[in-house]
Amino acid sequence: MSRQQFLFACAALLAGCGGASRRPTASFGTGTGYDGPPVTLDFWNGFTGGDGPQMLALVEAFEKQHRNVRVRMVTSRWEDFYTKLPAAVASGQGPDLALMHVDQIPTNAEHGTILALDDLVRDLGLREQDFAAPVWRAGAYQGRRYGVPLDMHPIGLYANTQVLEKAGLDPKRLPETRDEYEAALEELKGKGIQGHWVTPFFFTGGHQFMSLLWQFGGELTDPAATRATWNSDAGVEALEWLRSLIKRGYSPRNVGQDADSIAFKNGQNAFIWNGAWAIGDYGSTEGLKWTLAPLPRIGSEKAAWSNSHNFTVMRQSSPDENRLRAAKVLIDTITKSPAWAEAGQIPARRSARESPAFRKLEAQSRLAEQVPDLRFAAAAPGLSDVREATLDIAIAQAVNGSQTVRHALDDSARRANELLRLNREKYAT
């Protein structure tokens, strides 16, 4: 019984320290510089991989420019991050600012964990045209701004150059359409290579399905996220196509978690639709020659799934205007810097994306060609948890062939609608 007791104990501790006033905001002072007394900012993020040192370097560069501001950066795995952060803020131990995925913003806004940043972006003069429009819009919730986007990390088409050459394909011209892509896979199959491994897991199967759903003209939900719409004809077509890759022998069955990516590094497959975060991983894999391009257009329009890291500012029990001002300056400085792109990301801010420093990064620049076609999930609290509890399972069922595509999607949408209704009641939206 020890684990249950632990759960109860945690629950009791957490519950003892709730009580946020909803939709808090704060004053960030005026101006875009910091000249106040020395302050120390606590800054949390989930960069436990190769991206951690890169962010730390940016923070240190910021400290050099702003002698009065020290930054303590704390990193924990994203999986634990979203459980820890609201608990820390609710108990008055939260950081000053944090990076979070844009799809987590509505939940954290409802929980009173993060502050509305309308004043902050007005002070800094930030507008939609300074960013990529879809990512800027994704950081707002119910008409208020909560996140300042730092980057975008869409999925793209990675190709193993050596494997393509072995099969007589030109790695300089990666497939752009459905016909070209299927022809390349057929060619590879003829050489005994299963070119595109389809996994039943969210990484990367879920990302692929969502991209395809949008390509076929579908949507995950209605704009207000009251109803799941992924069981539309577009959704069925998208998932049928993924399944057909297995049926036609372009992918093995029962691919394990991350096995598609490891196989890509080993030269066992040729293509992988993977996220921007893989740039660092593949770049540091010895002997691996690879190239990157926008996703091929399988459906009727171009589209790719993306997520984004957003700067957010935490609610404090006793707000300190100096720290809020310093946080504002840090957000402005780091989102402006193209250096973050070296961690494999596309800067959200236009000035950074159009800088010569970013253009020099070949892989990132290829991914950035997709920026006008990037899609983000609707802003609704708890939506990503609902998706995980329903759609992710349906994708696995369909990819594994244990359910028909139509049945798996319909069943998951029905359950998602009920969970979305419960969430609407809970968050009173």
Place this chain on the structure above:
Amino acid sequence: MGTGALEQLKVRPPAAKRIAVRGVERGMRSWTPWLFLAPYLVLFTLFVAIPVLYGLWMSLHNWDQFLDEKPWAGLSNYTELFRPGSAKAGPFWSAMRATGIFTVLSVPLLVILPLGVAMLLNERFRGRSFFRAMYFAPYVLGVVVVSMVFRFLLDPNIGALNHLLGSTTPWTTALPWAWISLVGMTVWWTMGFNAVIYLAGLQDIDSQLYEAAKVDGANVWQRFCNVTLPALRPVIVFVVTVTILASANVFGQSYLMTQGAPEKKTRTAIMFIAEEGFQDFNLGSAAAMSYVLALFLMALSAGVFFFFRRGEDRR
């Protein structure tokens, strides 16, 4: 739970009663036992009794720990679990089923195999200490280490096992293989613990009993059935109870090795409850699920206890 079994393990000194009586004669005050109990009682109240009652209170609300409003929900968190087709009932019972399957498959192996190992390790042979250490060794590893190692050993496409066998068996991504992997890994990992408990029990058996049995002409099997098993009875009750509870609380193995694959069919009850409470912030409904699971475990433990006690009466 399990304390009943533990109690049986303890050897009561014959003098215990006499000392107690003398204590009263010396004028033991009525609060003296409470004083002795106090250190544990404080911890028990703080970390068991209060959370259990608080959890019950939570389970009657729509309880999001980060929202001010925690509206009264009556018994709906419970009734939703028993309403066929509800969004909570499906995954919850599927998770309970997963826990049940794991328990049914792993407990017999974890009760029987370690007994055999303990009997072998109780023999005299060269390198006995080495083997005793080896069988226990996996148990000192953390669940994370074990699960990650097995995840990559057993990966269907890139794993070492399939490479050696030249097969494409989906050890971690399809049924029934995922269960075989989870149970096999758990047996390898925790068998040493039960074996050590059995070994301690075996070493306590008076060798004269075996000699007497031999003189009476009992063969190996008869000595096992009529000397070893009855003498080990309290140890077996303990091992069975503890193993059932440990198996029913399975979390780390499927969380790390299969991640619930395929299609969340190996997602266990504890795993689902943790997701519901700490990822989806529905502590009320997670608490209700915990109580349903706890009731199952209590019934199961009581069943085990009565099963063994009935046997005792017959003897």
